[in-house]
Amino acid sequence: MRGETSQSELIIRTVRPTWQREMTVKTWMEGEKYAMILIKSPAKEKGVAFLKRDKEVWNWVPALERSIKLPPSMMTQSWMGTDFTNDDLVKESSIVEDYVHSFSGDTTINGRQCYIIDMIPKPEAAIVWGKLTLYIDKKDFLELHTKFYDEDEELINTMNASNIKMMGGRLIPTYIEMIPADKPNQKTVLIYSNVIYNKPIPDTFFTLQQMKKLN
Amino acid sequence: MTVIIIIQMAWRNIWRNKVRSMIIISSVAIGLVAGLFVLSLYKGILEDRFRTVIDKEVSHLQIHHARFKEDFDPKYIIPNNDELIKSLGHLSSVKIFTPRTIAQGMLATGTGSSGIQIVGVDPEQEDRVTSLNSKIKEGDGFVNGKKNQLLISKKLADKMHLKVGSKAILTFIDKESNIISSAFRAAGIYQTDNTPRDERIVFVKQKDLNSYLSLDDEFHELAILLQNDDDVENVQASLKNQHPNLQIESWMDISPETKLMIETTDQYSLIFIVIIMLALSFGIVNTMLMAVLERSREIGMLLALGMNRLKVFFMILTETVLLTITGVPMGVLIAWFIVLIYHRHGLDISALGGQAMSEFGFSSMIYPAFPWEKILGEMLIVLIASMLSSLVPAIKAIRLRPVEALQK
Amino acid sequence: MWLKLAWKNLWRNKHRTAITTAAIFFAVILSVAASSLQDGVFDNFIKNMVSYYTGYIQIHQKGYWNHQVLDNGMIRDSSYESRISNQKNITAIAPRIESYALASFKDLTKGCMVVGIHPEEENKITALQNKVTSGKYFDHKSGNTVILSEGLAERFGLQVNDTVYLISQGYHGALAAGKYLINGIVSFGSPELNDQLLFMPLHTAQEFYSAPDLVTSYVLGLKSDKYLGSTVSKLRHISGETYEVMSWKELLPDVDQHIKMDKGSMSIILGILYLLICFGIFGTMLMMMVERRYEVGMLVAIGMKKGILAMLFLTESIFTVIIGSVAGLSCSIPLVYYLKEHPIRIGGEMAETYERFNFEPIFPASTDPSIFITQGLIVVSIGLLLSMYPVITVFKIDPVKAMKK
């Protein structure tokens, strides 16, 4: 669960059948409205930053010395070659409000006792899935494994979370991978190296000026 | 009067050799049938193309805010739309029109996402303008009272693994640039011949889309069908005059490719009519030349008796014209009859072209349409062609030297 | 014996022979002209449509056409390229790299299609250079320059020598960003292309997309559309499983459908033309027999066998048909070549539409030798078939009645 504010450093690894790629990024978030993402490596993209303010996404490219507001048509495009779209950066959905939950059993993952919870989106909810099956650690309430189904109950994606560590004062999984069901040898992995929660971020931080100065 | 007796002679000459006259009459008839059939064929093809573009896709005219089409920014609604609609209602040349709300966005399912154009329509009105319901291949289409219904093309549905009744998430921005995501259910799957276009466009109810975009009874696009295809330019000009701030485009502006194809086809048919008329003319020249040579003695005698060359010339010309005039109504009737049959049953071109045209799911049927508007011109062309071709034998006739002609 | 007699008969009534020969002669000329114009017009239309942007044939990595992203591109393979360009029918092979990007100038940002092209090869296929309305086409020195489509330039208020910013996602998710000098502006008749194309030299585009040596498609130019099918299957054979070879018929199915429609209707028109030709020739045959009834009657009366007489008439007809066809063919060849060199020009509003698409407003004729052969044969067959009429008449003639008049 996101806190009021969070800052994190992580590696995003995109794995494809013929290639893979790693990015180191730093993120700042405040609530659901503001976010800033700075790319630290690879060298070519170092300094590239994304700013989410409200409903807008801005992109700063040092090589061009220009910030560009991403037009809506770009929202469907993948974000930096990952399995995320630009839209994922700005999308809001609430697990509590948008789904109908039901317990459907329990199991054990990596030695941890888990609840199995089925979540079905409410009819009006803007959620692509037909059903999610979440495996939640009974003790620390960590989401360890999630299956994403479409409306025909066909498995689309699988999320695995592991490497549970204490970070920023919380116990969180630091290794998260998302695996599409129908595309072999393809996944996206997030590896958190540092997370800080609820460290106040000044209001002037989530601005275009700040984005240019991040380096 | 001399003219009368010459016409009389010409008319009786026609009946001297019935087989020959029948050949000319039937050549004229066939020439005309050919010409008219070619025209009906092309009219059928063009109407098919034209009607698809006008009646199923772009309509005659479209009106937008002057800046809307730059980026499809939803804030550029058509201003003062009440007034515009009122003024359109007063135009007698306007048949019907339909408002649309348009948003650029994205359609997502569990399978993936795709950039699309979301078109908010008034279902009844849209069906009247673009026959929307006839395009629906699966599902019932929009149903009153149900919210967030979606019509999606077969191509996109297959790509996104969508079925009738399944859910898709549409994401778009409203007029304040807020990003909106909402779930819609496929109420139908539509299909047209224009797959590239299909893949980009989904239909939702205008009411639904307007509420997401925070629009009242406003809209971005007004598609207008006119009573008459020929009025497009006039109405466009007068609307432009009345509403200088709006972008008023005709189908030709929106789809110049269609105009290109239609015009190219139109021009071909002209070339081939010319060739057919040439073939007809050579037939007439030959047959009439025979007639003149056969009668050279008689013509020589007429010249000897003192009938001047102009009158002999006129006589031969009259003969041909009379034959043509006999052939023309026959041709028109036959052509009309043939076209009538094929118009009803369709002409399967693939059998003739020897190609399987249904490869891409296209229909290979042509429904020829009788070109009433061109019939006078066509008759005139045949008449002129036959008159021109009778010039050769007529000149041959007046060049006859009576002494020589009489000796034969 | 009768060969000589037949030949002499032809010369005896020069007028009649001339008219019959002329009927065949014009029949050949007209059917050749119609068929060559038909072929020429369609070839030209296809050429125009495919040289507009698509090309006759495109080769992609398998799967690219259904999912057009850079990651489905292919690494250039010079041996493969040379194997393709060695094919007989192929005139040019233009590599392209195509992907979406954001173009930005001042406060405006807009999506556009960035197309990396090989300037010379591309020009051979799409004659892009002719579409330049201001500025210049790429030359071999062109580095970080782009050519904008007119609609895009207007939207941004950009002119030659302005700088446009481009940002996109490169190969394998790399960031693609750069600023480029505008070298020229091109105009396309179709709003779809005119509002979104942006060209770069291939290397510049590959650099922009961080995809050295990557192309998304090879666009091929053909000598003639006639051998499209066999060329495609040969290319498929060469390309194996890794590449998809698509002809314009698959790339532009709507154009293909329109052409098929028109071709089908054209075969009806040709049929009608042959019918008229039949009437023209039959008319002269009929007249000939009317004129020669007396002669035939007399010959039969003096004891000539009908079989021999029929043979004589047939031989005469064959002579006429052959003379007419040979004359017709020898005149139609220069005529068709003339129509190829000096094609029928389209005038008026139509010409404007053509110009808008950068099409030359002409209807050229095709000089494909098979046209002459086919049409020549068809007319000869019609002529010979109709030559049966005099033969039948000879057999049916009653000498007493025939000589009465």
Added chain:
Amino acid sequence: MKTVIDAHNIKKVYNPETIPVVAVNNVHLHLERGEFTALVGPSGSGKTTLLNLIGGLDKPDTGSVIINNVDITKLTPNKLIDFRLHNIGFVFQAFNLIPVLSARENVELIMQLQHVKKHEIKARVTNLFQQIGLEDKMDNRPAQLSGGQQQRVAVARALASRPQFILADEPTANLDTKSADNLLDIMAKLNKEENMTFIFSTHDQRVIERARRVITLVDGQIHADSSPVSVNVDSTIT
């Protein structure tokens, strides 16, 4: 006494470039109103050519043909046609009527071409058919008439234009004796009653006998020009 034809030194050569055939040579011919003249001579002696020359159907290589004070050799082709229409009546050997027109129409045609008033045409046609004795066959087509009848209609047609003279090339050649006599009777009667000038070529001895003047052509030249034995004495008196 009025001169109708005055031909001077006329000469006509066919095929001047290849094998020249002198059809008519050094012919002087003077014909006066009311003459009934036969042109005789063996085949190829130039009878038809001479008739064609004086009938304005052909042009002599040299010499002049003056008819009614007009030198027709100097007329343009179109003027010549018009001249023929108003001044010369023709009767041909065969196929001489327009097959698609009735006897009456054949006669009327000439007058119509001359722009004669309608009511006058009617009157004249009736008169003409009375003269040839075919009032009852006026509306028959040529094919429905016998050869002699056709030829009589041809004479009526030649008369219809009120010509200076009537020129007939072998008018009886295709007729049986009775029809030929009949035709000759009519011609002679017209000559006598209307003072119509006739010049005709013929082979027929019986026709020659009825002529008042006989011009004999041999090899294109006038060999003899005399009255036949049986010529009426008062033929020169008008």
